[in-house]
């Protein structure tokens with residue numbers, strides 16, 4: 001039996017594909033009334049058009065997940081540290097499916113898990129995948145990072161489904177940082193497109209953004225080959241190119257001078273966290289700095305572009 005914490009779009013999509021593959025799934029959401037309603041409506045508010053099969057038990061009571069040896073965590077990154085201790089669970093394996101860096105502690109999801117659930121083996125699941133695609137059973141591939149190779153292998157086998165193919169690695173930092181940092185670049189790309197700066201500008205931002213991801217993540221212990229994989233280059237390609245990305249949509253609205261839609265956008269907090277990490281580790285992050293300024297309203301798109309173009313010429 002698999003437990004999923006967070007009945008948002010992604011947690012629910014994972015529940016649907018795992019149940020379709022034959023798993024019994026307990027899906028916990030913080031809104032107990034909505035989860036009770038979901039038992040009869042057989043859908044959750046964040047993914048209303050996706051029916052929940054009989055193999056999924058929606059619940060607002062975390063105790064219903066106490067028999068689940070593996071728990072997937074799919075709440076927004078900035079709420080992970082408050083969610084975990086409140087659940088009262090002690091799973092053997094805890095797989096983070098959230099993308100970001102905790103702004104208070106600058107920890108990735110597996111470090112947060114280790115802090116609150118020291119007995120659990122932590123892992124991270126990340127890569128290019130829109131919740132709607134996974135829920136529809138469209139082909140998807142993700143990275144599963146687990147420092148314990150044998151647990152990682154077991155999780156890979158358990159969580160892969162006929163349409164969701166997992167690749168495993170022991171490079172937890174690479175999987176975490178690739179998935180977290182690409183959201184920052186997606187905001188920047190959305191702003192460029194929204195402001196009418198063109199496809200060439202987007203390609204330049206993606207490429208230089210990827211250079212920043214490489215610099216910061218390798219300084220923090222990630223391996224280059226992981227960052228060139230699904231949770232890095234792969235997810236960067238998806239989110240920087242698709243209006244379906246909420247991070248891209250946020251940047252797009254800012255680029256057009258409009259009010260951004262109200263949605264989970266992990267890239268805003270992660271951009272700030274990345275700047276702090278960059279300052280500590282002596283890593284220059286010009287695209288990230290411009291994105292932070294843009295999101296905070298300190299810079300307009302034109303100022304941000306000027307700041308990037310006026311930097312000293314350098315080698316690639």
Ligand SMILES: NC(=O)C1=CN([C@@H]2O[C@H](COP(=O)(O)OP(=O)(O)OC[C@H]3O[C@@H](n4cnc5c(N)ncnc54)[C@H](OP(=O)(O)O)[C@@H]3O)[C@@H](O)[C@H]2O)C=CC1
Nearest residue numbers: 006007008009010031046074075079098099129130131264
């Ligand atoms: N959507 C996608 O396509 C993908 C998302 N992800 C990642 O999955 C994670 C979750 O995103 P997603 O499911 O899309 O987000 P949603 O906005 O769809 O849902 C967020 C979920 O987290 C809950 N939540 C929000 N704030 C808190 C809080 N403070 N404490 C506890 N629970 C909270 C929400 O509860 P409530 O409904 O009650 O507000 C909801 O169940 C993110 O890190 C995201 O980057 C990864 C890959 C794809």
Ligand SMILES: O=C(CO)COP(=O)(O)O
Nearest residue numbers: 127128129130245246247
């Ligand atoms: O991470 C995602 C796809 O891999 C989803 O991106 P958004 O959170 O920007 O919608």
